[in-house]
Amino acid sequence: MNTELIRPLTALRFYAAFIVFSLHASMLPGLEWLGHPHAELQGRIGVSVFFVLSGFIMTYVYYGADRYESTRANAGRFMIARITRIFPLHLLTMLICMPLGLNSSTSPIQVENLPIHVLLLQEWNPFGPGPGPGPNKVSWTLSCEMLFYVCTPFLFAAMLRAGRRKLLFLGTLFVLLAGATIYFFTSHNDPLNVVHAERAPFRLADYVLGIIAFLFFQRAKRFDHVWQKALLPMGVLWFVGLMAMEYYRDASTDENLWMLPGSVMVVLGMAYRRDSKNWFLASDRMVFLGEASFTFYMIHEFLLRYSRQILLKFGFEIHWLLYIPWFILVFSAIQFAANQVHLRFEAPVHNKARKWLVKRFGLEKKKMVAE
Template identity: 30%
Template structure:
């Protein structure tokens, strides 16, 4: 069994909060270009080429980060009901606000509210349905919360198993977990058929769902985050600087764009983004310098879960009602307006909904015996990944 050799100087990991916002921006850029064709013509083609592969590595980052933070901040005397209660308080209020806003927008646009889409999204089970219209039928990004709910339900069962592993066992499991997404893509490529996404295209709806949306295939990244956190806490993880980790991630992003599309989806990007998590956590734990620890970037990171949930509403609404006949310059200006609007709304949601509810109802119930549980880390993912301020 790997023991905790590292005694962090702080239970807070603000650098990881800062990274969350940086990782959320490519998701916004993808949805505004490749995902929803907000920009058209030559300008649209230019930005589509840049950001067409930007969203998937960020989602992988958030899933890895989610497992890492939950492990870092795990409370030894915690109970399953208390853990699940805190996670639902963290996730559901913002989700319900975003869901309600989506319903209003759909009604204003005279879009049909289909029962299957409505209820699977409301209860965050849409990622279990292998139908793309259901997966993205309401708030298009909420599918990742469906995966996160599955991760949260599994975490109290997974952590004790991982804690039993020796350092050698942790390294071995980490290597297996890094290989699994490639094997999943290979299996989907060779054995999963279905309806093509585009007529005559090589990728099917079922392949995309199995590799990218299906919770049991995405939990691999979450478990990798657990394993990496255990390696850091045991003192077995080599120290990684933020700059080398960032350069490694950028290089991986470039290489990831060169592989067949099916193999660039899912958790294959975990290998490239994992060092960023390690670098940010160790910088904070050891008190070394970090450019991700500034007050503004940390606040933006804390808002990033709400930002993730609302940004597509601004982009879709602007695309539907504003940019149909706009010039390229006006469309770009509107796009930045969507970004600003998303930030304003996410600030309001974090300040007046998320933070007060987590503070009031999301704290651990102290047991009558034994010392109080240590404070939780504040950094977490949106995302897909929404584990800040446990």
């Protein structure tokens, strides 16, 4: 595996998680200034980047240069790796969040729908009102990811069958998904309507575009073209332009598809970097933060909610001159907690559970024995 490619993309996961954190941090006293009228766009940008990045990375790691073999064993190993990566931390944080959900006066969880949230199925069905909020509110993105992962072995098998026409296949699939998203957003964007275009089946468009982005990247023969170096700043400018447009129009950019051009440019711009060891944005420290970003993402929101209750109870107030130091302190505390949970729980449990399940189902890769 090319670590020079993985390093900056791993670091990118941290930046995406940090953008989401900066939105949710506005719930704390002294950080309300982060919750400007169009701050929700920040969260949607972070999620879009993560979904596109997920498609890119999964294709790089498991598909590569058409080396993926469409077998039950490969599909089984893939799903075990994904399930053991997501579910241990998901279940732990869900238990920790349960008191918040049961005692919430604004968005209480529906106990009868808990099994749906436990299995991460809450975003799979685009029809109807849905099962309501789960204990850990950020887990809706995991539900989307799980649908992507279930579809991945079938997508890879179809890509192998399509051969040289796999880009045509993926492009057609993306256009169909994007077209459906546009139709239901523009014609049926109402909470009372039957189909909801923000749920996982429609967000598969983000993941498919990430796969297409990797295939495009794979064809690059050189990595020093000016346009390749310009992709990252162009992607950032795209997002800045979206935020400026929201402020100017004083209206929300609801369609998730608006995020995708910027997300693809940012992912490709990071991937094209070949001097990542000497690049601060992909330094060893940032790569570690990227590795711990899943834990950071999963624990930050409920830690903020618990902290809010405690601070409000004691009537916490802070002078505006201390707003920035207060933000840095809150982020540092949550990041420290995330690092510890990642090192002591998430990573070791994932590795042990993955190895045990692979062995339990007889899915170990057979080693070639020399004659």
